[in-house]
Each structure stands twice: as structure tokens, then as C-alpha cells.
Amino acid sequence: xxxxxxxxxxxxxxxxxxxxxxxxxxxxxxxxxxxxxxxxxxxxxxxxxxxxxxxxxxxxxxxxxxxxxxxxxxxxxxxxxxxxxxxxxxxxxxxxxxxxxxxxxxxxxxxxxxxxxxxxxxxxxxxxxxxxxxxxxxxxxxxxxxxxxxxxxxxxxxxxxxxxxxxxxxxxxxxxxxxxxxxxxxxxxxxxxxxxxxxxxxxxxxxxxxxxxxxxxxxxxxxxxxxxxxxxxxxxxxxxxxxxxxxxxxxxxxxxxxxxxxxxxxxxxxxxxxxxxxxxxxxxxxxxxxxxxxxxxxxxxxxxxxxxxxxxxxxxxxxxx
Amino acid sequence: xxxxxxxxxxxxxxxxxxxxxxxxxxxxxxxxxxxxxxxxxxxxxxxxxxxxxxxxxxxxxxxxxxxxxxxxxxxxxxxxxxxxxxxxxxxxxxxxxxxxxxxxxxxxxxxxxxxxxxxxxxxxxxxxxxxxxxxxxxxxxxxxxxxxxxxxxxxxxxxxxxxxxxxxxxxxxxxxxxxxxxxxxxxxxxxxxxxxxxxxxxxxxxxxxxxxxxxxxxxxxx
Numbered sequence: 001x002x003x004x005x006x007x008x009x010x011x012x013x014x015x016x017x018x019x020x021x022x023x024x025x026x027x028x029x030x031x032x033x034x035x036x037x038x039x040x041x042x043x044x045x046x047x048x049x050x051x052x053x054x055x056x057x058x059x060x061x062x063x064x065x066x067x068x069x070x071x072x073x074x075x076x077x078x079x080x081x082x083x084x085x086x087x088x089x090x091x092x093x094x095x096x097x098x099x100x101x102x103x104x105x106x107x108x109x110x111x112x113x114x115x116x117x118x119x120x121x122x123x124x125x126x127x128x129x130x131x132x133x134x135x136x137x138x139x140x141x142x143x144x145x146x147x148x149x150x151x152x153x154x155x156x157x158x159x160x161x162x163x164x165x166x167x168x169x170x171x172x173x174x175x176x177x178x179x180x181x182x183x184x185x186x187x188x189x190x191x192x193x194x195x196x197x198x199x200x201x202x203x204x205x206x207x208x209x210x211x212x213x214x215x216x217x218x219x220x221x222x223x224x225x226x227x228x229x230x231x232x233x234x235x236x237x238x239x240x241x242x243x244x245x246x247x248x249x250x251x252x253x254x255x256x257x258x259x260x261x262x263x264x265x266x267x268x269x270x271x272x273x274x275x276x277x278x279x280x281x282x283x284x285x286x287x288x289x290x291x292x293x294x295x296x297x298x299x300x301x302x303x304x305x306x307x308x309x310x311x312x313x314x315x316x317x318x319x320x321x
Numbered sequence: 322x323x324x325x326x327x328x329x330x331x332x333x334x335x336x337x338x339x340x341x342x343x344x345x346x347x348x349x350x351x352x353x354x355x356x357x358x359x360x361x362x363x364x365x366x367x368x369x370x371x372x373x374x375x376x377x378x379x380x381x382x383x384x385x386x387x388x389x390x391x392x393x394x395x396x397x398x399x400x401x402x403x404x405x406x407x408x409x410x411x412x413x414x415x416x417x418x419x420x421x422x423x424x425x426x427x428x429x430x431x432x433x434x435x436x437x438x439x440x441x442x443x444x445x446x447x448x449x450x451x452x453x454x455x456x457x458x459x460x461x462x463x464x465x466x467x468x469x470x471x472x473x474x475x476x477x478x479x480x481x482x483x484x485x486x487x488x489x490x491x492x493x494x495x496x497x498x499x500x501x502x503x504x505x506x507x508x509x510x511x512x513x514x515x516x517x518x519x520x521x522x523x524x525x526x527x528x529x530x531x532x533x534x535x536x537x538x539x540x541x542x543x
Contacts (some may be wrong), residue, residue: 046512048511048512048514048519049508049511049512051349051511052349052507052508052511055349055350059353059378059380062378062379062380062445063379066379066445145387145388146383146384146387146388147384147387147388150384231380234383234384235379235380235383238383238384238387239383239445
């Protein structure tokens with residue numbers, strides 16, 4: 001009876017952690033008409049309002065960028081910088097920016113808040129750098145038109161989505177391979193005992209593998225350029241002000257990093273809470289929770305990568321574009 | 322072993338359900354249009370056409386004219402004319418986003434005429450003006466108002482009236498006529514629409530954000 005109660009509590013916490021992933025999640029290309037017609041919860045209402053806000057900032061950025069370019073005043077630069085930062089914060093609540101991947105990855109294989117935040121900032125920066133590189137190369141150096149450059153972005157995104165799917169598959173494989181027989185919940189307690197060892201210990205090897213995975217994740221997420229940055233950069237090129245656009249994109253990435261960090265921290269806390277309870281129970285869930293989370297997180301990442309990849313083949317139909 | 326897999330599948334299912342069911346909206350405008358509309362009347366005081374002007378946002382404007390030759394701060398007339406023609410050709414399929422109703426009943430509109438694109442160098446903005454004729458002219462008398470909404474149903478484009486002189490009356494006889502614009506509370510629309518309005522592409526999402534211009538004529542104005 002007690003075991004069952006513990007298992008139920010554990011499951012609740014896992015769902016909490018998943019909630020963070022769910023919050024991150026708003027890009028899945030959904031088949032039409034699958035949602036029930038009900039009034040939105042307060043949460044999704046707020047999410048929508050955030051979307052509306054970010055569009056206001058986006059719109060104002062065009063005028064601000066023109067003002068910086070034409071007047072070059074400090075006041076104009078300050079306005080553009082503030083708008084870029086705010087836009088970044090709100091924009092990251094929308095599709096993209098690796099929220100699902102970062103949250104699922106943390107759920108799968110990360111428990112340090114500091115590293116969660118680091119991952120959020122590095123992937124946000126990588127997305128800005130990809131946008132600057134892509135637009136700089138295609139538009140500025142190769143002299144392609146706005147339209148052609150924008151048309152090339154889905155191809156870069158596809159590469160990112162393939163890598164994301166691979167990362168998910170790799171996490172599942174690791175979980176299944178490591179999931180036989182012994183639990184991992186005690187590994188981290190040994191870390192300190194081996195601090196000064198000269199030969200790599202199993203824990204150190206695991207950590208190195210963790211860094212490799214972290215790098216793989218930042219690469220796969222960062223390869224997808226920030227859509228907001230691309231739009232601003234393309235506009236900057238038409239105004240002959242690429243560098244102003246690049247500065248704006250970098251400031252924007254600070255904003256997106258903050259939003260993704262909040263999510264990363266929430267996910268780490270939820271996960272650690274679940275693990276702490278798991279350690280205190282003798283339920284069969286307890287020993288298995290880490291591989292289960294790893295496989296589950298991997299499955300979400302894999303599914304997400306595949307769906308995003310499939311989604312790149314259907315674009316919005318609009319008479320003006 | 323068996324129970325391990327069972328638990329794994331349950332976890333994946335839970336994560337999947339949570340992740341899929343909590344999907345917030347994706348639809349939001351990417352193109353912003355500021356609009357002015359002139360209501361044109363015939364000699365008998367009936368509305369016979371709308372002369373619509375769309376001023377595109379800076380992003381879309383830059384996008385639309387990108388790569389075109391520019392002299393003395395403006396684009397070649399031929400280029401702008403071709404742009405207007407192409408835009409209107411594409412928009413025909415969507416009936417120029419226009420919805421006209423007289424006394425609640427839909428009014429058919431024809432093909433757009435006299436398309437014109439202009440470039441405002443100072444603002445860095447492109448505009449498109451066109452005339453949308455009503456197939457049957459409508460009198461907005463005795464409380465039978467004519468309602469006009471111009472919106473992109475997918476809400477990819479948001480079309481909003483400018484704040485200064487959004488509407489005007491033109492042409493023949495329009496004494497005693499006036500146009501009122503009702504603008505929806507955008508914040509409220511965002512937070513109160515059901516989820517299906519955002520996920521179902523046929524839900525006419527843009528209609529919820531559309532302003533309505535109401536034309537009424539005659540001594541007894543409402």
C-alpha cells in the first residue's frame with residue numbers, strides 16, 4: 001500500500017517535470033481540428049497574449065533599426081537595444097529556441113541548475129550566431145535576394161531537426177543499454193571521493209559523456225537560426241545596416257536565453273525533487289526512474305525532431321508571399 | 322524486465338499526452354497592414370465601390386521591393402505597377418480579404434480595378450491601392466446598414482485601420498451618410514478564444530480581430 005502511494009507521488013512529480021516540457025512545447029505541427037472547442041485556460045490565454053506582445057515589439061524594431069541607421073543617435077540605439085532584448089524574452093515563448101529539446105534533455109540527463117542555465121545561454125547564442133552567419137553569407141556575401149535567403153532557412157532548419165532526432169535516439173539507446181540490472185541513483189555520490197584521481201573514473205567518464213551530449217545538444221538546437229533574428233537581419237541588409245542587425249540579434253539572444261533558462265531551472269528542480277523522493281522509496285519505480293526519464297526524454301526529443309522535420313514541408317499559404 | 326518496459330511505455334505515453342495536449346497557439350500575424358478605405362457612391366446615393374489603400378509594414382515593404390532598381394529614392398514605375406498587378410492577381414483568389422454585407426446579407430464584389438503601388442521613401446513603406454466594385458450597388462437607408470470587414474482569415478496578415486482619417490466618403494451623392502468603425506478588444510480576443518480557433522485552419526481566426534466599418538445613411542442616423 002505504501003509502495004503504491006510512493007509510486008503515485010513519484011508519477012505526479014514526473015508529470016510536473018513533463019509539464020515544463022509541455023510549457024516549452026508550442027511548435028508541434030498538429031493535424032487540424034484535433035483540439036476540443038473549449039475556452040482556453042488562463043495559462044494558454046497568457047501565452048497568446050505574450051505572442052501578441054512580441055509582435056508589437058517586432059513591429060517597432062523595424063522603425064528603431066531605421067532610426068539607428070539614419071540618425072545614428074545614442075537614444076535610437078538604446079531604443080533598438082531595449083526592443084531587441086524584450087522581443088527576445090517574449091519571442092522565446094513562441095516556437096523554436098530549443099525549449100522542448102533543452103527541457104527534455106535536462107529531464108533525461110542533467111541535474112545541475114548551473115549547467116541547465118549554461119545550456120540555455122549557449123544554445124540561444126548559437127541560434128543568433130547561426131542567423132548572423134546564414135544571413136551574412138547568403139545575403140551579404142553571395143548577394144542573394146531577401147526572398148532567396150529566407151527560402152534557404154528551412155534547409156538549415158532541416159539539418160537542425162535531423163540532429164535533434166538523432167540526439168533523442170541516442171538518449172533512448174543509452175537509457176535502454178544502461179537500464180539493465182542496476183540503477184544509477186548512487187553514481188553521483190561517488191563523485192567527490194574520486195576528485196583527485198588521475199585515471200578517469202567511471203563517474204568522470206560519465207561526466208565527459210555528459211559534456212559531449214551537451215555539446216551535441218547545443219549544436220543541434222543552435223543550428224536552427226532564431227527566426228526573429230533572421231527577420232531582423234534580412235531587414236537590416238535591405239537597409240544597408242547588417243552590423244546593426246547583428247548587434248540586435250545578439251541582444252535578442254540574451255532575452256531568449258533568459259526565457260529558456262527559466263524553463264531549464266524549473267525542469268531541473270522538478271526532476272531533482274522526483275529523484276529525491278525516488279531515493280527514499282523502495283518502490284520498483286525508484287531504481288528505474290533515471291533510465292525511465294532518460295528514455296522518456298529521449299523519446300520526446302526524437303518525436304519532436306521528426307515532427308519538426310516533417311513540418312518543414314508544409315508552409316503557410318498567403319497571397320502576399 | 323517486463324514491468325520495466327511497461328513503466329517505460331507509461332512514462333512515454335504520459336509525456337506525450339502532456340506535451341501534445343498543452344499546445345498553445347501558433348497563429349499570429351507576420352505582416353501588418355495599415356488601411357484606409359474610401360466609400361464611393363453613385364449618383365443615386367448608393368455605395369458602389371470601395372477604394373482600399375493598404376500601407377505595408379517596413380519589413381514586408383523591404384521584402385517586396387528587395388532587389389528592384391531604385392533611382393532618386395523611388396522604384397521604377399513599371400516595377401511598382403507589375404507588383405500591384407501581381408499582388409491583386411493573387412488576392413483575387415481570396416476575394417481581396419473583403420467581406421461586404423448589406424442588412425446582414427452578403428454582397429458580392431467584383432474584380433479589383435485601378436491597382437496602384439507607391440513607395441514612401443521617408444517611411445520605407447510600400448502601399449497598394451485598389452478599387453473593389455460592388456456587383457450590385459447598395460443603399461444604406463432606413464437603418465439597413467452596409468458592413469465592411471477586410472481581414473485575412475488565417476491572421477497571417479493583420480489589417481487595421483489607421484488612426485487618422487481611416488475612412489472617407491467619395492463620388493456621387495452621399496449626403497447624410499457616415500461610417501463608424503468598431504475595433505475589437507484585441508487583448509480580450511487573444512485571451513478568450515477557444516483553442517480550436519487557433520488550431521483549426523478553417524476557423525477564420527482573423528475574423529475575430531477584424532474591424533467592422535458600418536455605413537449608414539439617411540436623416541435618422543443610428
